[in-house]
Amino acid sequence: MADLFDSYDPAGFFDEMFAASGQPRPHYRRLSERFVRMSGVSELLDRQTLADQTFLRRGVTFTVYSDDRGTEKIFPFDLIPRIIPPAEWQHLERGLKQRMLALNAFLADIYGPQRILKEKLVPSELVHTSKHFRPEMVGTPVPRKLYVHINGVDLIRDPQGVYRVLEDNLRTPSGVSYVLENRQVMKRVFPNLIRDYGVRPVETYPSDLLATLLHLAPDGVADPTVVLLTPGVYNSAYFEHSFLARQMGIEIVEGSDLVVENDRVYMRRVHGLSPVHVIYRRIDDDFLDPTVFRRDSLLGVPGLVGAFRKGNVALCNPIGTGVADDKAMYPYVPSMIRFYLSEEPILPNVETFLSSEAKDRGYILEHLPHLVVKSVNEAGGYGMLVGPHSTKEQIEEFRRKIVAQPRNFIAQPTIGLSRCPSLCDGQISPRHVDLRPYVLNGETVRIVPGGLTRVALRKGSLVVNSSQGGGSKDTWVLAESAATEAAQTQPAVTEQLLV
Amino acid sequence: MLTHPSSSSAPQTSPTVLSRVANLIYWTARYLERAENTARIVDVNAQLVLDLHGQLADNPALWEPLVYVSGGEELYRQHHARSSSERSVIEFMLFDRRNPSSVISCICTARENARCIRDQLASELWEELNTFYLALKDDDFAKYSRTGASEYLGVIKTRIQQFCGVAEAMVPRNAMWWFFELGRFLERADNTSRILDVKYFMLLPKANAVGSALDMIQWASVLRSCSGLEAFRKSRRGQLNLERVVDYLLRDPVFPRSIVFSVREAGRALAAIDADAPNHPGKPAAALLSRLETSLAKGEISDIIIEGLHEHLDDIQLRIAEVHEAVQNAYIRYPTA
Numbered sequence: 114m115a116d117l118f119d120s121y122d123p124a125g126f127f128d129e130m131f132a133a134s135g136q137p138r139p140h141y142r143r144l145s146e147r148f149v150r151m152s153g154v155s156e157l158l159d160r161q162t163l164a165d166q167t168f169l170r171r172g173v174t175f176t177v178y179s180d181d182r183g184t185e186k187i188f189p190f191d192l193i194p195r196i197i198p199p200a201e202w203q204h205l206e207r208g209l210k211q212r213m214l215a216l217n218a219f220l221a222d223i224y225g226p227q228r229i230l231k232e233k234l235v236p237s238e239l240v241h242t243s244k245h246f247r248p249e250m251v252g253t254p255v256p257r258k259l260y261v262h263i264n265g266v267d268l269i270r271d272p273q274g275v276y277r278v279l280e281d282n283l284r285t286p287s288g289v290s291y292v293l294e295n296r297q298v299m300k301r302v303f304p305n306l307i308r309d310y311g312v313r314p315v316e317t318y319p320s321d322l323l324a325t326l327l328h329l330a331p332d333g334v335a336d337p338t339v340v341l342l343t344p345g346v347y348n349s350a351y352f353e354h355s356f357l358a359r360q361m362g363i364e365i366v367e368g369s370d371l372v373v374e375n376d377r378v379y380m381r382r383v384h385g386l387s388p389v390h391v392i393y394r395r396i397d398d399d400f401l402d403p404t405v406f407r408r409d410s411l412l413g414v415p416g417l418v419g420a421f422r423k424g425n426v427a428l429c430n431p432i433g434t435g436v437a438d439d440k441a442m443y444p445y446v447p448s449m450i451r452f453y454l455s456e457e458p459i460l461p462n463v464e465t466f467l468s469s470e471a472k473d474r475g476y477i478l479e480h481l482p483h484l485v486v487k488s489v490n491e492a493g494g495y496g497m498l499v500g501p502h503s504t505k506e507q508i509e510e511f512r513r514k515i516v517a518q519p520r521n522f523i524a525q526p527t528i529g530l531s532r533c534p535s536l537c538d539g540q541i542s543p544r545h546v547d548l549r550p551y552v553l554n555g556e557t558v559r560i561v562p563g564g565l566t567r568v569a570l571r572k573g574s575l576v577v578n579s580s581q582g583g584g585s586k587d588t589w590v591l592a593e594s595a596a597t598e599a600a601q602t603q604p605a606v607t608e609q610l611l612v
Numbered sequence: 613m614l615t616h617p618s619s620s621s622a623p624q625t626s627p628t629v630l631s632r633v634a635n636l637i638y639w640t641a642r643y644l645e646r647a648e649n650t651a652r653i654v655d656v657n658a659q660l661v662l663d664l665h666g667q668l669a670d671n672p673a674l675w676e677p678l679v680y681v682s683g684g685e686e687l688y689r690q691h692h693a694r695s696s697s698e699r700s701v702i703e704f705m706l707f708d709r710r711n712p713s714s715v716i717s718c719i720c721t722a723r724e725n726a727r728c729i730r731d732q733l734a735s736e737l738w739e740e741l742n743t744f745y746l747a748l749k750d751d752d753f754a755k756y757s758r759t760g761a762s763e764y765l766g767v768i769k770t771r772i773q774q775f776c777g778v779a780e781a782m783v784p785r786n787a788m789w790w791f792f793e794l795g796r797f798l799e800r801a802d803n804t805s806r807i808l809d810v811k812y813f814m815l816l817p818k819a820n821a822v823g824s825a826l827d828m829i830q831w832a833s834v835l836r837s838c839s840g841l842e843a844f845r846k847s848r849r850g851q852l853n854l855e856r857v858v859d860y861l862l863r864d865p866v867f868p869r870s871i872v873f874s875v876r877e878a879g880r881a882l883a884a885i886d887a888d889a890p891n892h893p894g895k896p897a898a899a900l901l902s903r904l905e906t907s908l909a910k911g912e913i914s915d916i917i918i919e920g921l922h923e924h925l926d927d928i929q930l931r932i933a934e935v936h937e938a939v940q941n942a943y944i945r946y947p948t949a
Binding site: 169172359365367370372 | 630746885888
């Protein structure tokens with residue numbers, strides 16, 4: 114049987130599709146059978162072309178402004194889905210909810226009684242030196258006591274197949290529009306496969322998000338108005354901003370559209386001002402209000418922070434949330450879970466060393482060629498050293514930086530992320546993947562099944578960020594009923610808790 | 613799924629549109645209309661040149677009037693100070709990104725504007741404009757000559773009209789739509805006055821050639837550039853001549869590209885915008901428009917021509933610009949406390 118996976122070698126890492134060479138895992142069998150019926154890789158390539166054209170036509174692009182025309186690129190999309198069986202997803206869901214509740218409790222504590230600092234479970238020093246800690250928010254109430262509304266959690270699977278949290282993204286993480294668009298495209302490209310598999314829908318995300326936002330509206334407003342505040346059309350995530358606004362049926366606004374009068378926020382409409390009650394902001398704290406934070410910010414709204422403090426407008430996320438996704442705070446999340454919830458963490462962290470701690474720093478400096486070093490304030494794969502893939506010069510450069518500014522760096526062992534078959538250079542090859550589910554925290558915690566599976570399309574690369582040659586895949590969480598056969602043969606997931 | 617806050621779970625929002633959004637849709641309409649008219653002017657000139665013979669056909673002065681009427685003379689001179697030719701004019705009018713009124717710039721800006729408000733547009737509308745731009749963005753003079761002027765420009769006109777057709781069929785008749793209409797018809801009134809003015813700059817071999825065969829051909833071209841030749845014939849105005857053509861394009865009450873028709877439609881759009889807000893100070897713009905409409909009907913065409921058609925058309929353009937300013941002040945840039 115000559116098939117597309119004949120030369121596929123799953124060895125060396127955890128493979129999402131194959132238990133061993135030629136042996137697809139139960140939940141991938143149907144897909145494997147479907148692919149065998151294809152007329153070779155050319156049929157797959159045709160479908161890939163169809164998918165790429167669809168993205169371009171729909172304008173699902175980000176713009177590279179290296180020339181005056183603005184070259185538009187699509188976020189590379191890989192046709193072969195990442196499939197998650199029901200039991201695995203239930204396990205993830207429980208772990209993600211638990212983490213969300215603990216992080217919110219932590220922020221409420223930090224901007225309130227600061228018990229966890231008094232108990233010395235988290236060093237005060239670490240909080241006070243965090244770039245995103247806002248001392249002026251201590252004692253300021255926030256709507257419904259919610260400090261974090263959306264967490265885009267980066268999950269990875271280690272060589273044993275154990276899901277681990279790599280980082281939290283609490284400040285309006287991006288990428289969810291691709292989750293929805295990828296599914297739209299897959300429905301065109303593999304309509305029958307999606308139906309046969311019983312893939313759980315993701316289309317409820319916009320209405321879940323809107324419900325989360327409406328929940329924050331000030332009391333006594335009968336018909337609250339929610340808007341999305343964008344830095345503007347030149348922001349690389351603008352497509353997502355306008356996509357979400359359209360899906361939720363809310364206005365997308367820029368700073369210049371908003372006006373604050375008497376500590377109330379209004380938007381400029383053609384016939385005058387009309388009130389705004391909830392702002393889903395996709396700009397950082399620093400740029401929110403030039404009268405409070407950065408004076409040179411043209412993106413923000415003068416007086417916005419005052420209106421927020423008076424409780425006349427809700428912000429998602431509120432000001433100062435970033436202290437909890439500071440990468441140096443991450444190692445303490447398991448302690449937070451134990452302290453606030455009296456539970457054991459369901460999803461383990463990745464072992465992490467803080468270069469601000471003297472003993473960790475020594476270890477880091479001795480083992481740089483084997484570690485991944487991350488700058489605590491950067492995202493998108495920037496400011497990062499992947500030791501095993503770096504030159505001596507790059508390693509020495511990081512050594513100097515770490516010694517000079519220990520608070521700015523953390524290090525983690527290089528983890529061989531799980532791999533998933535991907536279509537690269539005309540053939541199917543294993544590529545490393547991660548998974549970013551989007552966890553919403555409103556009246557309840559809601560998680561749309563799956564999330565964004567990012568894939569490092571460069572051979573051997575462990576960096577999945579789009580700025581570093583990453584792409585994405587559709588993520589299929591299977592419905593309980595449709596996947597009973599798969600679930601029965603699936604090993605019990607509880608063993609993951611032992612790690 | 614069409615436009616504007618309408619999702620069933622969404623909160624009811626105030627019915628009017630954001631000032632910035634209104635401005636973007638207004639400009640989208642203006643740029644599309646401008647691109648279409650530019651294509652029309654170039655098309656007609658290309659046809660006209662075919663009717664000329666000998667040396668005259670190669671004379672750059674046959675092409676330069678297009679630059680004058682588009683108002684881009686200064687910019688054109690900066691880049692083509694030395695030599696001017698059919699090619700340099702066509703490149704400037706169609707493909708030059710340094711010229712903000714070239715077809716490619718207009719379509720690019722219209723698309724960028726639409727991108728800024730794509731949350732408010734029907735997906736079909738955005739995709740229409742996006743695919744149009746993607747198809748157009750790498751075109752150049754070589755492609756233009758290979759395809760042939762009339763074929764190439766025909767496609768551009770059709771794509772823009774296709775967009776307007778989709779818009780017509782899909783956009784709810786709220787303020788968004790009326791700002792689109794306002795932009796479209798203000799731009800059209802302005803552009804038609806410029807097309808009429810093209811004849812002012814056109815070469816006639818001799819001063820006494822007025823009424824000659826060539827003169828007739830040129831007037832027919834002016835009408836054709838507004839898709840007005842057949843309509844003119846049907847209007848039973850008799851033989852083509854200067855006065856009749858000017859009267860038709862200035863004052864015909866039913867021809868959709870005449871100036872008076874466009875001004876009236878713009879006024880209708882303005883009234884619709886203010887329909888729900890009777891106390892809103894959009895009135896200065898409306899007053900300016902209605903004064904323009906009245907003045908268009910005044911005077912004998914023959915007198916206007918004697919006093920100077922070019923100056924008369926200039927005055928119309930100036931008054932349209934005043935309406936534009938009044939619209940900006942009333943709806944877009946109004947002061948707040």
